[in-house]
Amino acid sequence: MKKKKIIIISIIIIILIISSILIFLNYQEMEVTIKEKIEVPLNSKLTNLDNITNLKNGQIITDEKTIDTSKIGEQKINISIKNKLGKVKEYHYTVNVYDDEKPSIIFSKELTIEEGQNIDLLKDVKVEDNSQEKITPSVEGNYDINEPGKYQLYYVAKDSSDNEAKEEFTLIVKEKKKESSQNDSLSNPQETKTFTTSKGFKGVIKDGITYIDGYLIVNKTYSLPSSYGTSLTSTTKNAFNKMQAAAKLDGINIYIASGFRSYQTQNRLYNNYVARDGKAKADTYSARPGHSEHQSGLAFDICSHDLDGQNACINSNFDNTDQAKWLAQNAYKYGFILRYPKGKTNETGYKYESWHFRYVGTDLSTKLYNNGDWLTMENYFGITSEY
Secondary structure: OHHHHHHHHHHHHHHHHHHHHHHHHHOOOOEEEEOOEEEEEOOOOOEOOOOEEEEEOEEEOOOOOEOOOOOOEEEEEEEEEEEOOOOEEEEEEEEEEEOOOOOEEEOOOEEEEEOOOOOOOOOOOEEEOOOOOOOOOEEEOOOOOOOOEEEEEEEEEEOOOOOEEEEEEEEEEEOOOOOOOHHHHHHOOOOOEEEEOOOOOEEEEEOOEEEEOOEEOOOOOOOOOOOOOOOOOHHHHHHHHHHHHHHHHOOOOOEEEEOOOOHHHHHHHHHHHHHHHOHHHHOOOOOOOOOOHHHHOOEEEEEOHHHHHHOOOOOHHHOOOHHHHHHHHHHHHHOEEEEEOOOOHHHHOOOOEEEEEEEOOHHHHHHHHHHHOOOOHHHHHOOOOOO
16 A cells, blocks of 8 residues: 555656646747847838847737838837736837938029029929928029129038938029110011020011010010911811810810901900900900911810800800810810910910910920919010010
């Protein structure tokens, strides 16, 4: 009996020893390696678990989440890990987001003005940065708009992390040519005269017709001879036919309500408006004879049969129609410009006309479209429109 008891005790001891060994082997102390602080560049891809470089005898119970690295600075990260005995331990580390990338400056390498002409060197300069912050550039270097020559200058842009970009550009100040003024050029229409606009474009007045940079100009300042023009040009007609077909595919029906108008027709219309509304008011919406773009054969007024019941043809009722909106966003693709945009009366001399379009070709129309914020020919070329 005593021997039997000894055997039982021995077996129990052996079991206890084996259990202890198993517990030691399976539940030894958890090992975790996490750096106290890590540094990453702005806009890096990083999760809250990326800093765990070693883990033994433990289980991560924190969900893997993406860390926002779009802003510069430090942020505290918490990680929960459970050992094999079920005990949870919290770990912490710091992520420091830094920016070491300099801004990008978008600019023209060369700018040209005429002697004495003012210029805003920062007008068309843009700065882009990975931090998305608004950065105002500056100009370094000396120049004199009254002294002809070439000036080497620099655009400088610095972000909040002191990353600096510096780009060189050239300002050319040309000697002012001793040419006849625009008014002198207009005084004798039989002579060929040249002039330079305030924005440096070359103008030519030949046989009483004005061209600037090769484009025919008709407004309150520049007129056409009374004998000029017979109809819409074939180029204008063909371009309109393409635009009309494209509009129809989008469910927009348009047609030319008023195309070419002769000097005599414009004279009759203008005088009728003056008799009805007075000269001052008539001048805000109707051109005097010789000053109408309709006489050029390059311009027309657009209407739609779909809107006839709304009395929306060559009047402000057309402004908010689907046809007007489609034209304002698509006409440039076919070489046409919205000739008298909203809010530009001080430049064109005329009130907003959502229905009046002028053919200039796709190169210039794309520039004047200006991503939907229409520029006027007057503003672009640097010319006036005044009687």
